Amino acid sequence: MEVLFRNVRELVERAEKEEKLISEIMIEQEIMITNRSREEVMQQMDRNLTVMEEAVEKGLRGVHSISGLTGGDAVLLQAYIEKGNSLSGQLLLDAVSKAVATNEVNAAMGTICATPTAGSAGVVPGTLFAVKNQLNPSREQMIRFLFTSGAFGFVVANNASISGAAGGCQAEVGSAAAMAAAAIVEMAGGTAQQSSEAFAITMKNMLGLVCDPVAGLVEVPCVKRNAMGAANAVVAADMALAGVTSRIPCDEVIGAMFEIGQTMPTALKETAKGGLAATPTGKWLEKKIFGGAVVGSGQ
């Protein structure tokens, strides 16, 4: 298959050489590969954006999962932000609350758009809708935010992994946060190179993150990991925009993530056997939710 880029280096080089945005390269590749018109491709992403908006709105009104483990935190956060005394700042907490909102809807079996997965679906829209309030982007720029995220996610998915079962949470929330950081940079007017620096800085701080869902549910700690993924993305974007660079090139960071995922024990890769899932409280919650049955043993 002919593609316009296979790794971040090629993506950035093409954007620089052709003086185009990363989102534009992604749109052009999509048109080329799927043989569809620009209009069709843009419309599909527009629909995905609408799904994300609706999920955030629903989460901010307040939802609760069937298990009762998650829900309502987005509402708490918004009420706290409105008081105006937050320490980490309005934009950062807004991103956190909207990421939480999305994942609370996901945990409650609501409709979401996977970015790149459902368990990590909060980070990209959470940061997008928070940054939106400061940068006032057009609808097209918001759609482009998703293509930029997608371009980096495309590289990760094909060169490493976006699956918690294969690579741990670093592959899911780690990828989502790094994708979001790169997209924030583009929306804020940064260069393609700065997008890749933001991606690398974020991913470096997500390396090694395990996937250890309590009772195998996409709730604890998934919702709060999305919150921190969003915070990580916003801070890394600011760092890259300030001119901070990553000593380890972006593609090598992605390579490291893949290697770490390969060597990570199975107990820490979405099997609910290790980490937080194996804590006394984690096990107690599992028993409580599934009525004492030991999940997955076949008994």
Next chain:
Amino acid sequence: MKFKSVFDIIGPVMIGPSSSHTAGAARIGRVARDLFGRQPKWAKIHLYGSFAETYKGHSTDVAIIGGLLDYDTFDERIKTSFEEAEKVGLDFEFIPETGHVDHPNTARIVLGDERSDMSLMGISIGGGKIEITELNGFPLRLSGNHPAILVVHDDRSGCIANVANCLYKYDINIGHMEVSRKEKGRMALMVIEVDQNVDKEVMDELSELPNITQVTRIAD
């Protein structure tokens, strides 16, 4: 490259909570239903690896049944698929397995009705993307990104040429093709990914060819 479209990354739109364990699981179920060609009456679903460990928490079971009922990843009815299955008379059983498999998210679906049965193995590779790795014991690779035709046939000379000629006649280009058999001279399988959608006329002509047992289409 396993992930070809940006919408493999930003998407799918789906009912939560997991793209691999819910949306991907629903897609595996739906492909099984597509290949069977009609509503099965019974299904035994064997789950391996992470699927076996966490299927209850991720609603993997509910999603696979949703797929077997032909629901898409965003269909709200996935949530009540067990009740819907009862209404249409689909008996099902989930069997968590401890055996080793190559991919952590693997499901084997055996299904059927009074007329025939079928088995399929699928893996969910992340972000809702799936691959079908085995059909009726035959190993195969279907990306799901292109229209594909599966042809079950007798292992006789000329079969492959006849099928290729027929597709050529309708100006359908083959992008990828795999041929496999279990035993020389017995049942064999062609997996053909094509660039154009294959309409009913072509399918009918393919199934009329000598030594062809079954032709199934998977639309893009």
